[in-house]
Amino acid sequence: MRFRTRFGYVAGALVASTVLLFATASTASAGSDGGSVVDPTHGAAAWFKHDGDVFWSQDTKADGHSAVTRVYVSSVGIAHNLWNPDGNGAARYKSYGTAIPEGTTVYYQACIGEHGTKEIISCTPGWAKGVA
CATH class of the missing domain: 2.60.40.10 (Immunoglobulins)
Structure with a gap:
């Protein structure tokens, strides 16, 4: 049971890190070229x-x-x-x-x-x- 608890914490931290990384990348590339x-x-x-x-x-x-x-x-x-x-x-x-x-x-x-x-x-x- 302990393994699952630790795994749950690790998976939760991994998901939170991925979401933070994606949000940061999206904000950094906010610009967009206009059309011709x-x-x-x-x-x-x-x-x-x-x-x-x-x-x-x-x-x-x-x-x-x-x-x-x-x-x-x-x-x-x-x-x-x-x-x-x-x-x-x-x-x-x-x-x-x-x-x-x-x-x-x-x-x-x-x-x-x-x-x-x-x-x-x-x-x-x-x-x-x-x-x-």
């Missing part, structure tokens, strides 16, 4: 990678317009336009590093605009999102 947002009509793409909190802007059409990724993170006061005037096929990125706390929801859109005047012409409808 593509506007094929106007020639812009945007996406977000949670590792480093990096937003990307890519020009996908040789039309004389610049690609723009609109970034919005209300909880930390970020409302930024990431301009990419480098031409068709080119991609630019901006890393926010530690400026966005882990677990924060981030929003972004793919747009086109005139780089010289900073005028945004058109954006994808709605906002895509990811988690820092």
